[in-house]
Amino acid sequence: MSEPRAPRSRLHEVLLSGRFAVTAELETTDGGDPAEVHEAAAPLVGAVDAVNCTDNSAAHPHISQVAAAKLLLDRGIEPIAQFTCRDRNRLALQADLLGAHALGVRNVLLMTGDDVTAGDHPEAKPIYDLDSIHLLRIARIMRDEGTYVSGRKLTSPPTFLIGAVENPFAPPVDYRPLRLAKKIEAGAEFVQTQICFNVERMREFMRQAVDSGAAEKAWILAGVYVPRSAAAARYLRDWVPGIDVPEETVRRLEGVPRDRQEEEGIRLAVEICREIREMPGVAGLHLMSIKVGRAVVRVVDELGLHPRPVTSTAARAPDGGTSS
Amino acid sequence: MADRLDRRPPQTAPEPRGFGRALLVLEKEIKEEIYDCRMCGQCILHSTGMSCPMRCPKSLRNGPCGGVMIDGSCEVLPDRPCVWVQAWEGSRRLPVWRSHMEHLNKPVDWRLQETSSWENLLSRRDRHAPAAWAAYEQRSAR
Numbered sequence: 001m002s003e004p005r006a007p008r009s010r011l012h013e014v015l016l017s018g019r020f021a022v023t024a025e026l027e028t029t030d031g032g033d034p035a036e037v038h039e040a041a042a043p044l045v046g047a048v049d050a051v052n053c054t055d056n057s058a059a060h061p062h063i064s065q066v067a068a069a070k071l072l073l074d075r076g077i078e079p080i081a082q083f084t085c086r087d088r089n090r091l092a093l094q095a096d097l098l099g100a101h102a103l104g105v106r107n108v109l110l111m112t113g114d115d116v117t118a119g120d121h122p123e124a125k126p127i128y129d130l131d132s133i134h135l136l137r138i139a140r141i142m143r144d145e146g147t148y149v150s151g152r153k154l155t156s157p158p159t160f161l162i163g164a165v166e167n168p169f170a171p172p173v174d175y176r177p178l179r180l181a182k183k184i185e186a187g188a189e190f191v192q193t194q195i196c197f198n199v200e201r202m203r204e205f206m207r208q209a210v211d212s213g214a215a216e217k218a219w220i221l222a223g224v225y226v227p228r229s230a231a232a233a234r235y236l237r238d239w240v241p242g243i244d245v246p247e248e249t250v251r252r253l254e255g256v257p258r259d260r261q262e263e264e265g266i267r268l269a270v271e272i273c274r275e276i277r278e279m280p281g282v283a284g285l286h287l288m289s290i291k292v293g294r295a296v297v298r299v300v301d302e303l304g305l306h307p308r309p310v311t312s313t314a315a316r317a318p319d320g321g322t323s324s
Numbered sequence: 325m326a327d328r329l330d331r332r333p334p335q336t337a338p339e340p341r342g343f344g345r346a347l348l349v350l351e352k353e354i355k356e357e358i359y360d361c362r363m364c365g366q367c368i369l370h371s372t373g374m375s376c377p378m379r380c381p382k383s384l385r386n387g388p389c390g391g392v393m394i395d396g397s398c399e400v401l402p403d404r405p406c407v408w409v410q411a412w413e414g415s416r417r418l419p420v421w422r423s424h425m426e427h428l429n430k431p432v433d434w435r436l437q438e439t440s441s442w443e444n445l446l447s448r449r450d451r452h453a454p455a456a457w458a459a460y461e462q463r464s465a466r
Contacts (some may be wrong), residue, residue, distance in 0.1 A: 085382075090431065112382055112389045115400045126331065126382070133386035134431045141456045149431075151455030167390035172412035178426055179387040185428055186386075194390050241391035241399035 008161040009106035010078045011050040013311040014284075015190065015219045020277065021284030022305055023080060023192070023221060024296045025052040026072070028062035037063060037071040043293025047300055049308055050078040050107055050315075052192075052286070056087060058240070059119025066096060070103045070317065078315030080163065081105045084113025089129035090138065094148055097139060101158035104317040109163040109192060110135040118241065133186045136164055140187030164188035164218075168205035169198055169244035177208040180218075190219040192286040195236070197225070198244045199275045206279045215281030222276045226289040226299055227265035230254040266295055270302045277303075329381055329401055332362045335438035348440040365436030366450045371424035373414025380407040385429040388412075430457055 007013035014021045024047070027040040044051055051072055053065040069079035081100050083093060097108065112132045116124045130138070138149045139162050146157040164183040168176050180191065196202045202222060209215040227233040230253035237245035249268065256264045269287075276282055287296045300306055340348055355361035355376075359369065362378035368385065369376065377385050381400040388408030391399035396409045415425045430453045436444060444450035453461065 112384065114391060115381060117381075117400050118391075128331075128382045128384075129434070130431050131382070131384045131386050132389075133428060137428070137457070137460070138431075141460050145456055145460060147456045149454040149456050151459070165390060167392075169394070170388065170390055170392040171394070171396040171406065172388065172392075172409050175387065175408075175412045175425070182386060182426060182428060241393055242389075244394055 007311075007313045008159050009050070010311045010313045010315050011080065011107050011190075012161045013313045014049045014309055017309070019309050020305065021050075021219070021221060022048045022300055022308065023050045023052060023284065023286045024048045025054060025286070025288045026068060026079075027291060027293070028054060028057055028060075029068070030062055032063075034071050037068050038075060040293070041072055041075060041077055043297050045075065045077060046308060047297045047306070048287070049284075050080050052080045052082055052109065055082045055084045055113065056119075057082075057114075059086065059114045059116050059121070061119075061121070066100045066103065066105070069100060069105045073104045073315055073317040076315055078107070079105055080107040080109050082109045082111065083135065084111055085128050085130045085132060085135055086113035086116065086126055089127050090134075090149065093130065093135060094138065094142065097142060097158060097160075098154070101160065102318065104315075106159065106315075107161045107163060108139060109165065110139060110188075111165045114241070132164065133182060136162060136183060136186040136188050161189055162187050163190040163192060165192050165194065167194035167242050169194060169196070169201050170242040173201070173205075176205060177212055177214065180209060181212055181214050184214055184218045188218055190221060190283070192221045193223045195223045195225040195243050195288060196272060196276065197246055197249050199272060201244065202276060203279055206281045210281040215283075219283035220281060221284040221286045222279075222282050223286045223288060224269055224272050224276065224299075226269040226287060226295040227253060227261075228290060228295055229258065229261045229265070232265070232290060262295065266298050266302070269295075269299050273299065273303055330362070331381060331383070332364075332378065333434050333437050336435055337365075337437065337439045340440070340443070344440065344443050347443050351440045351442050363438050363441075364432060365439035365441050365444055366433060367441035367445075368427075368429050370421045371427040371429060372408075373411040373416070373418060373425065375407050375411035375414050377407060377411070383432065384408065385432065387425075430454075430461070 029036040053068040055065045069081045072079045116126045166180045236243045289295045359376045364378045392406045398406045
């Protein structure tokens with residue numbers, strides 16, 4: 001982040017300018033009709049800086065994240081394409097990274113991925129040829145050295161902004177800041193964290209990230225979930241590994257009637273976001289929910305983060321397409 | 325048995341003879357007994373607090389995934405502690421190699437499965453990395 005440089009993406013431009021960034025996760029879809037992706041993304045147009053397209057999230061197959069990213073680009077939304085090590089070996093990952101870039105994707109987020117046993121195809125063969133740190137370094141090699149990891153030349157290297165994930169809340173918590181540093185060393189330029197309900201833990205993680213210099217070397221976007229019901233919070237607590245949902249969070253949502261739980265969830269998310277915004281070293285927020293659009297846009301509104309900055313770097317498909 | 329989940333790939337290396345064979349048998353006997361070693365042939369126990377990373381269902385070589393349960397158990401095998409939680413705790417107890425937990429370990433060479441990491445250490449075979457990976461590592465070490 002030291003020397004000024006041309007932004008690699010719209011998200012990169014926002015981060016370089018020092019403005020507080022907001023990203024959100026696209027609702028997964030399970031059909032072959034592009035209208036479904038466009039519909040899921042519609043509320044997010046202009047509401048956030050970039051939108052994550054997940055890669056078979058929670059080990060359930062959904063529409064390809066690269067295809068979804070291209071469909072977002074067609075609507076002028078900047079995608080962040082996620083890639084996991086679960087379903088592809090190093091050949092397929094490098095091929096798909098190039099393919100995504102050729103379609104106009106300029107942000108990638110590279111991670112290990114939930115195990116197949118967490119999904120609806122637990123009998124599948126997991127791949128894990130690489131781990132997330134290997135994948136980060138390989139993406140960096142492709143971009144900066146212009147070769148595959150084998151050393152074979154690329155005719156036109158990708159220009160991605162490279163992102164990683166980290167979970168400040170999962171054991172061993174004392175090792176998490178070191179792992180963050182390792183991901184940055186491997187090549188990560190921005191980091192999105194796992195969902196934060198436990199604000200105190202997040203504060204401690206950020207304090208360590210600032211002390212170690214990690215927060216200077218990569219932009220850290222804190223993950224926040226907008227629970228639309230008590231059941232949603234319970235689901236995260238009971239079924240999603242590595243998410244720390246304090247008992248008081250669940251109780252607070254259960255304490256209001258069903259028809260007002262969404263309001264309460266938005267209020268809760270806004271409170272968490274406000275605390276996070278005050279923490280030194282946090283560069284932005286990454287918002288997640290079920291039926292993402294409406295609730296996420298409400299949170300961005302309540303935080304006074306609308307409108308999003310206008311950038312000179314526009315999200316667009318390479319052919320010019322139908323993007324705005 | 326769920327707690328013996330074993331996802332190691334098939335052996336493709338030829339069976340060694342003579343000295344190599346003796347080394348392989350010895351290493352396997354000792355390390356399987358002590359570390360529940362999975363014979364990847366490129367041992368990095370020194371940078372994992374002596375906890376074999378190939379026991380991780382995701383074969384992670386550079387630290388824990390984000391799915392570790394809040395109580396420190398594995399997301400895939402909830403009855404077992406996360407291999408990397410053990411690695412972190414083990415590394416804190418080691419008199420040496422503590423900082424090796426920060427090593428950026430290269431991708432696995434799956435061809436070495438069921439070969440002796442001791443022989444590969446002696447022959448320097450375990451230093452081999454994909455060309456661009458090795459070049460990048462060399463450049464950043466300077």
